[in-house]
Amino acid sequence: MIEVHREICAYCGCCVSVCPEGALELVDAYLDIDTNTCKNCGICVRVCPLGALEAKK
């Protein structure tokens, strides 16, 4: 499960561009994760410039 820390996220779209599954979508300032398509690969967690994403067991 990928968790978005909304207090940290600055809705920049960097993570959206690297997600191989297209599971992320920026709805203006709200980062939405489609948990049905997310494969928990963790790429988005690595790329975030602010560290707003966390992989949870």
Next chain:
Amino acid sequence: MKREYDVLVVGGGPGGAFAAKTFAEKGYSVLLTEKRPAIGAPVRCAEGVGKALMHEFFKPEDRWVAAEIEKANIIAPDGFKMELEPEKAGAEVGYVLHRKVFDRDLVWMAAGAGADIQVKTRAVTPIMEDGAVKGAILNQGGIAHEVRAGLTIAADGVESKFARWCGVDTTVPLREMETCAQYLMTGIDIDAHATEFYVGNNIAPGGYVWIFPKGDKTANVGIGVGGDRCKPGNRPIDYLNRFVARNFPNGKAIELIAGGVSICQPLPCTVANNLMIVGDAARVSDPLTGGGIYAALYTGKLAGDVGSMAIEKGDTSAQALMPYDETWRASYLGKALERNYQIKEVFVKLNDDDLNAIVHSVSKMNLSDFNTLNLIKNIIAANPKLAIKLGKAGLKSLLDSF
């Protein structure tokens, strides 16, 4: 509300705005849709652009320009500063823009030319029929509606989801995503007419720190780091905070910017049936510098020119739109992207000793006949170890790209 247009443009950045303006000027009905409530905000940019490149399209309005740049300084990992004076170096001088104003003015121009504009309206799904794009479903204020169009322009920036929904793989590999953080800082002691670039693996691995002045004592101070080099505690924001604490302990950050720039190759094909992909969405930002304003303007306008001809002839199939793809690839832009991609592939592998050696040797060169090829030849001659590191294949691909 109108539900049918000749052209639908997804995204209101420079690429989308310039495409919309171009189509509207040629008399086509255009809808530009932007998901954010305000054009150009938050900013996702360091706002630097070459003067000569800008002048290809317009003489900038005073209100777009925060600062005029006369020279660049490159700072090596060991702290050695090299000055690149453009008059000597032959390199172009530049502007640092106010993108909030610039981007909005471009959309304003598109509206003035006749394009309809909808903000806070997100394209959520393309309408696909018989393998061709026929417009999109837009969500405006929570209500979804169909907008049909003969031709759709994907200008949705680095996220590039629209083309992906149409079946084009736009995913950027982690190592080719430059992940960025930036402060707009004030109260800092800087040269208001010089840009500064700091390189080094402890400063910005796989990238650089930039200082782009925006007037007296004020600048965009930002950093890009290679996506694969980013780790907890060593993310762009961490590197940036350390840099600022060291260099501008008394500066005040009045804006925080996050963002990503792709430094990969452009998409293998930037058209599909009834679809053209422009700007960052097409992955045409510069892999070495991360600059993409010019590329967005250039491809946006070109899409407008080529797309208009295709509509006029009644054929907007991928094949009929191919001249767009072929033209930008053969242009100054396409060639610069190819060359800078090869240079970038070398740059990201350099250690601090290599970087120090390069900056020192360049500073000693006579740059009267400055061009990138000469520069590289000189660097390699001065640093034979570097040539060994690149290997035959690396050297060849680098030199072939000129």
